[in-house]
Amino acid sequence: MSGEFRQIAWIRGQTPADPRVPIGPGDDAALVELQSRGLLATVDMLLEGVHFSFDEATPVDVGRKAMNVNLSDIAAMAGTPLFALLAVGLPPGSPTSVPEGLFEGLKEAADRFNVAIIGGDTNSSRSGVVVSVTVLGEPHPKGVVKRSGAKVGDALMVTGKLGYSRLGKHLSFTPRIAEARRLHECCRLTAMMDLSDGLGGDVFHLTGESGVGAVIHADAIPIADGPHDDRSPLQHALSDGEDFELLFATPPEDAERLLIDQPLADIGVSLSRIGAVTRELGVRLRHGDAETPLEPSGFVHHW
């Protein structure tokens, strides 16, 4: 029995029988049973030396994050994640603690949202660990929330606080799955996305897809606490990225209600109105009475 055979046996032991998964790890493909005709699907790949370093993150951290970034994408559509597939590249000679830690983190995040790991592929990697996760989910019965539906006059809102994610949140964030569903059920979400590249970049994606512009009120952006450095807190909030909070558009009367009701307060998540959707294209940043055009920042890779 080779090391790989043992690895398969180990992974099978970690993925217990699930009535939703008639065929799990071990065959050429997995077979799952769906309750919905609609299926959400997303993929994200994390690479060592680009997205993470084992100087700063443990294998468990990396595994958890690799799962959570995908769960965040399903949240951004107001969907429910169901299944995950893993593809992992490992440098030859990696200690067993690396794949086991990765899997522990992947499974911890999956279990938290009742996501079944249904299959995977492990490979040698010439240099560095690579983790690619695909998550499948079902849309909300009310339908999905796209990036492209924001209407002129809508309020722009965010969950939580932005900026300084690299201090630790980027490894330990909570995908806003429950939050997105609750918002979708209580009000009219015209457009939504998760903030992965930073508000200063992502707001261009939501408005660009919607064919509208936006004005952002700098003073209204909820900013996380962080140490003083050569960049302002506002710059951190706009361009650090990896907040994994929700950015959404909703009619102003729904926004008013959300600000008063704060329906996510019981799970410790604030809601802030940071601006409004405009007919004029582009994004402007308002400081008091002054407006300056915002230049897109952050990086874009997901398509």
Added chain:
Amino acid sequence: MSGEFRQIAWIRGQTPADPRVPIGPGDDAALVELQSRGLLATVDMLLEGVHFSFDEATPVDVGRKAMNVNLSDIAAMAGTPLFALLAVGLPPGSPTSVPEGLFEGLKEAADRFNVAIIGGDTNSSRSGVVVSVTVLGEPHPKGVVKRSGAKVGDALMVTGKLGYSRLGKHLSFTPRIAEARRLHECCRLTAMMDLSDGLGGDVFHLTGESGVGAVIHADAIPIADGPHDDRSPLQHALSDGEDFELLFATPPEDAERLLIDQPLADIGVSLSRIGAVTRELGVRLRHGDAETPLEPSGFVHHW
């Protein structure tokens, strides 16, 4: 507009509207519509320097193969592939011809089987190209064919010829999707898998999952043509791997009929009976009247 924005626009231009895909590339997740409650899912990752080298394969070759290895996994379940998600890592400074060639190969293989590319993720890679493909498919109305159903007395059969794949077939093989479906419709397939690691390794997976053993008739193995070297043609057939043919078990009377009818002859694919399923565990290789135990060969990574 950054390079990444242009890349997304380019990819969108390559993935035309498809009625099965209400939301394709460009949102946080894709949304697809399914006709079946059952869903097949598989993932495979190819890494430069491990699975391929650009000295031997073009970006188009690599893209085609990355898609086809996954299509072959869906074929192995007798399913029909429908959708694909891509995750790609590219070294900074890669010429545009690399991602464009990869995508051309991925799309060529997908289009051939009417598979829609519904989303993806492109990243920097610290060193070397990484391509991970997830394929989703639907099971045959008759059900799926697993690795685990082979019965004592069944014949073991293969499509096509084995060995010497590295001479070129490993980059240009045809996933046996149509072949698997046709076999599933015309006879009782008790177990099936695709040959990726080589018959000498893969036969242990099929028999192991089925809780049976096998005897393989060395003289009955259909071997591809190849040059003389220090290994026998039989060794090539058993352990080269990457044949991407089907190995299946079927009752002896169905095997007889398949050998006479050769129902895949019109698409140029032969069917050969290479042995039989035995109660005795393990795999024995028969040369004339002599039997020797076969030791597992090849490598195993898919789970």
